[in-house]
Amino acid sequence: xxxxxxxxxxxxxxxxxxxxxxxxxxxxxxxxxxxxxxxxxxxxxxxxxxxxxxxxxxxxxxxxxxxxxxxxxxxxxxxxxxxxxxxxxxxxxxxxxxxxxxxxxxxxxxxxx
Amino acid sequence: xxxxxxxxxxxxxxxxxxxxxxxxxxxxxxxxxxxxxxxxxxxxxxxxxxxxxxxxxxxxxxxxxxxxxxxxxxxxxxxxxxxxxxxxxxxxxxxxxxxxxxxxxxxxxxxxxxxxx
Numbered sequence: 763x764x765x766x767x768x769x770x771x772x773x774x775x776x777x778x779x780x781x782x783x784x785x786x787x788x789x790x791x792x793x794x795x796x797x798x799x800x801x802x803x804x805x806x807x808x809x810x811x812x813x814x815x816x817x818x819x820x821x822x823x824x825x826x827x828x829x830x831x832x833x834x835x836x837x838x839x840x841x842x843x844x845x846x847x848x849x850x851x852x853x854x855x856x857x858x859x860x861x862x863x864x865x866x867x868x869x870x871x872x873x874x875x
Numbered sequence: 876x877x878x879x880x881x882x883x884x885x886x887x888x889x890x891x892x893x894x895x896x897x898x899x900x901x902x903x904x905x906x907x908x909x910x911x912x913x914x915x916x917x918x919x920x921x922x923x924x925x926x927x928x929x930x931x932x933x934x935x936x937x938x939x940x941x942x943x944x945x946x947x948x949x950x951x952x953x954x955x956x957x958x959x960x961x962x963x964x965x966x967x968x969x970x971x972x973x974x975x976x977x978x979x980x981x982x983x984x985x986x987x988x989x990x991x992x
Contacts, residue, residue, distance in 0.1 A: 797980075804879075804966050804982030805920070818979060853920070863910075863922035864980070 766867035768854050774873045775844055782840045783870045787856030794837050795864060796829055797853040798822070805853055811837060812859060844874045877902045879969050881983035888957055889991050896952040896986050898967030906972035909943065909950045910980065915963040926950065927972065957990045964988070
């Protein structure tokens, strides 16, 4: 059990650029979640997958955001035409369907200049 | 809509003191789950406890204890004999049961706990 890993740990980009983050969940877990956390706030739910199906998307997730989990294993989160307001820590978590808890990764810190 | 309020933002205590972290929640659901997570300086959130809305029994795990009171919509967390390693941000969270306990958590803003030696 190597835990949830996220790549990259830090990303600095210029406004208007596209960025993509990757999350590798714990291998036996069929659920994968994306959250966003800004300074001084709790994590905010963005979306989650059960296997490869995206079951729910938050209204926070504008059409510039897209997430995929093509084979039910790793997931990518892409932000197109980044804005300064997108600067945040993007957290990935995984769990079993019906599991008691989420296992979080260390996050990807995005800074949009 | 669901909401979790953690009115305390920062708490500082001296080692070995007891400390209680407050959590008040709002939901229209009759079946829901409550959680506490810890976020140490390393940044990775760590699960501490999950409670469902039908189980109001208090829970104790070592130095940690939780008090769930539906009448006041509160789920408070007490650390007894605090240690420096308890320094972290603590989040209370709520989820709707109908979609599965972990389907979508609503987090509070967190409480930063500093334990001084």
